Amino acid sequence: MARKSSKRTSKAKVKRRFRPGRWLFRWTLRGVSVVFLVAVVAALLWSVINPPTTLYMMQESRRLGGVDHEWVPMEEIAPIMARAAVAAEDANFCLHWGLDVVAIRRAIDAGASRGASTISQQVVKNVYLWHGRSWVRKVMEAAMTPLVEALWSKRRILEVYLNVAEFDEGVFGIEAAARHYFGVGPDALTNVQAARLAAILPNPKGRSASQPSSFVRKRAGQILDGAATIRADGRARCFQS
Incomplete structure (x- = not known):
């Protein structure tokens, strides 16, 4: 035993x-x-609550002594502004699940000389992460984006995007941008004004919507054509009521 x-x-x-x-x-x-x-939890929180600010906004506010930003719901934004932003930044916004594999492949083929970030990725970067080109941020962005796509509607993603995007130094969101450049509310933007605002999004500190260069004018014309195309072929259906 x-x-x-x-x-x-x-x-x-x-x-x-x-x-x-x-x-x-x-x-x-x-x-x-x-x-x-x-x-x-973070994704669910901002799916119903409007983010009051972002890390980048806070950084710019400290640097500049304040920023111009006021939230406005999608219902108070001219529909053409939403279509113009999508046509300019992510024409297949309604077709992908956050990562545009086709655009990524094209960017790789072009030697990464062109961007491949979707509107959803930009929202994740602006709302949850930080600006920069580190691989850590890119990995976190790629992991978080499908989660946001699963928990948010496309309309909500675009609403947040238009409210946190930078349009000039210290100018964030479409409400501040519309008044800053044209002296009108975001609901009163004309087709041309909306297209010019969309045209400056990739380089807001180097371009002007109210005093457009020849490049911005040309780009705005292309964006208007693109906005009409996605409206006609149904690629705007996921965010327009």
């Missing part, structure tokens, strides 16, 4: 022996679960 008891004790010790691989796996799994839960 004593021998059997000794064997059982020995086996119990073997079972309780520390296994670093298993321990590491267990805690890694727990860490990933916590991060995923936090990401889900």
Whole structure:
């Protein structure tokens, strides 16, 4: 009996022996679960609550001594502005799930000389992350974007995008941009004004919507054509009521 008891004790010790691989796996799994839960909560929060600011806005506010920003719901934004932004930045916005694989392949083929970020990715970067070209941010952006796409409507994604995008130094969101450049509310923007605002989005500090260069004028014309195209072929259906 004593021998059997000794064997059982020995086996119990073997079972309780520390296994670093298993321990590491267990805690890694727990860490990933916590991060995923936090990401889900964060995505759900801003799906119903309007983000009051972003990290980049706060950085610019400290640098400039304040920024011009006021939230406006999608219902108070001229429909052409939404179509123009999509035509300019992400024509297939209604067709993808956050990452435009076709655009990414084209960017790679072009030697990464052109951008491939979707509107959804830009929203994730602006609302949850920081500006920069680090691989860490890119990986986090790529992981978070499908989650936002799953929990937000396309209309909500575009609404947030138009409200946090930078349109000039210290000017954030379509409400501030419409008044800054044209002295009107976002609901009163004309087709040309909306197209010019969309045309400056990739380089808001280097372009002007009210005093457009020949490039901005030409780009605005292309955007108007694109906005008409996505309205006609149904690629604006996911965000227009």
